[in-house]
Each structure stands twice: as structure tokens, then as C-alpha cells.
Amino acid sequence: MFSLKETTFxxxxxxxxxxxxxxxxxxxxxxxxxxxYYLMQxxxxxVSKLVTSINNYHDRVSMHGLRRELLERQxxxxxxPLTTIELPQEPSMEEYAVIMEKTVADLKSQNYTDCxxxxxxxxxxxxxxxxxxxxxxxxxxxxLWKRDTKEIIEDFIRLxxxxxxxxxxxxxxxxxxxxxxxxESFINDLPENVDPCGENGEFHxxxxxxxxxxKAIDFHIGExxxxxxxxxxxxxxxxxxxxxVGFWFCDLVPKQ
Numbered sequence: 001m002f003s004l005k006e007t008t009f010x011x012x013x014x015x016x017x018x019x020x021x022x023x024x025x026x027x028x029x030x031x032x033x034x035x036x037y038y039l040m041q042x043x044x045x046x047v048s049k050l051v052t053s054i055n056n057y058h059d060r061v062s063m064h065g066l067r068r069e070l071l072e073r074q075x076x077x078x079x080x081p082l083t084t085i086e087l088p089q090e091p092s093m094e095e096y097a098v099i100m101e102k103t104v105a106d107l108k109s110q111n112y113t114d115c116x117x118x119x120x121x122x123x124x125x126x127x128x129x130x131x132x133x134x135x136x137x138x139x140x141x142x143x144l145w146k147r148d149t150k151e152i153i154e155d156f157i158r159l160x161x162x163x164x165x166x167x168x169x170x171x172x173x174x175x176x177x178x179x180x181x182x183x184e185s186f187i188n189d190l191p192e193n194v195d196p197c198g199e200n201g202e203f204h205x206x207x208x209x210x211x212x213x214x215k216a217i218d219f220h221i222g223e224x225x226x227x228x229x230x231x232x233x234x235x236x237x238x239x240x241x242x243x244x245v246g247f248w249f250c251d252l253v254p255k256q
Contacts, residue, residue, distance in 0.1 A: 019046040022114040022141070023083075023107055026050035028066050028074060030163045030182060031118035031144060031197060033207040034156050036078070038143035039116045040212065045141070047116065050075050050082045051103070057089035064166055064204045065249040070219060073254065077213040083107075100132070108136045116141045120149060120199050149197040153187055161210030168203045170226060170246035177203065179221050179250040206252055222251035 022045040024036050040047055052071055053062040061071055068084075075082035085103050088095065107115075115133065119126055119142050130140050144152055156163075163182040168175075172194055180186050182205060187196055194202045209216035228244040 020044060020114045020139075021110075021112050022047045022116060023049040023051050023112050024080075024116040025118075026052045026075075026082075027118060027204075028052065028061050028064055028071055028207065029118075029205040030156050030161065030207050031120065031152070031199075033118075033161055033163070033210060033212060034152065034159070035116060035118035035143045037159065037161075037210070037212050039141060042141075042143075045114060045116075048080065049107075049112070050078065050080050051085065051107070051115075052082065053085040053087055055089060056086040062087060064206065066166060066206055066252060067254065069254045070206065070217060070252060073217045074207070074213075077215050077217060079214060104133065104136050104138065108138065112138065114139045114141060116143065118142075118144060120144050120147065120152065120197060122199065149195050149199055150187075153182070153196045157183060159211055161207060162216070163205040163207040164221070164250070164252070165203050166206045166250050166252060168248045169201060170248055172202050173248075175224060175226075175248050178224055178248040218255035219252045220255060222253045225249045225251065 022039070024032070024039060024047055026032050026036070036047070039045060054060070054068060054071075055062050058065075059068050060066055061068070071084075072082065083103075085099060087099060091099070115138055117126075117129060117140060119129075126140075126142065126145070133140055161182075165178050165180050165182065165186070168178045172191070177186075177189075190196060198204065206219075208219065226246055226248050228246045230244065
């Protein structure tokens, strides 16, 4: 068994202060689940909503490729209302910015003053989020920020969370990794160039059980599908880099 350094989060709260109305940016995966778990322990915050981006052309969670029904079952088990950000099949940056601006404005009108994310190390992404939300006077919280990713994944397992890999970057991991359970064996099998939490987009997960859920989400594993997309600008500036980037998706099918 691996050894794990215990991690304790202590939040100081003045009981005379009003709770801050907080929404959480929910990706459906392991990092979001663990971050939400810790954010719920912050007595200064009232976490009262999940917010998730949906590709409404495919009716699936953006990037993770998860069916909408499984997302809705997650939210029901967590016990929080869900707001979806409905995105077109391939939104331009301009379209994305307009949709996100409207979403945040709506949340602000509902008296949300704070929000949470599961980000760990990506400085530019954090700066972008904070800059965009500062214009609405919404404060961002990052419960996992700068923690060691090996410790995070071990913490996730120790706390009793359960997750399955639903998407992998095909140039870094082979098809055998998609559909696997997140456990000690999975961690040990990862190549050295893959972050233990997939923080650089190497893999994505669906969390289906754990301390934030009232009950496990039932599903069975469907087919694997390989999809290719245009490589994002700046993703790899090497002149010999392929113009396409591939992802294996594992389709999870809700049990009725």
C-alpha cells in the first residue's frame, strides 16, 4: 500500500458574518469532487449550486463526453441544484465569452458572491478565471491549489471516492486506460510523463461515489470511441507536431 501524508484543512469563521452564497464549477470528475468536498467544510461559504458546461449538440458534458443524464444524477445525489451552460458544437472564443458572460451575470443577479474550482497548478487558467469574475465582484476559491498531485489522488482514494476514466489523450495513453477505475493500480501504471491527476489534460474522469454523494450513481461501461480534433493553437508549437489531437472516450450508460 502507498503511504499518505494526512492533510487537514482548517477554516476560521466569524459566526457574526453572513454566509457567502457560493456556486461550484462542476466538471463531474475527481478533482471537482474532492475540491467540492473541502469547500463544503468551509463554514464561511454556503455552497448552493453546481454549474456545468454542456455541449448541447451532443448533449454531453464538455471535454468529459459524459451523458447529461449521468450529470443530473450526480447533482441529485450531491443534493445541489444544477445550472448548465449550453454551448454549441464548436464554439468560437467570441461565442464562448458571450455565453459565459451571460451565465455569470445571471448568477450574480441570484446573489452569488463566491465560486469554487478544482484547478491545481495551471496559473494562466486561474488568472483568466479570476480576471473574468472580478468584473462581477465574484471571489474565486481553489481548495486544491498548489497541492502535490500524487497526494491529491491518494487523498481522493483514501476518503472513499470512486471514479472511472472517461477520456484520455491518445498520444500519451493507450486505449487500455480508458474505462479504468481510479485506484492504486491505475496510479502505478501511469507513464512518468503523465500527471497523477491528469492536470495537463491527459485524462478525465467521472466520479460516481464518495462522501459528497447520498448514493452511488449506477452505470455500465459502453463502447470506446476515438475522436480527433484540430490541435489548439499554442498546444504544441513544434513544427513537426501533428495538426490533429486524438482522444479516446468511454461511453458510460446510465442503468435504469
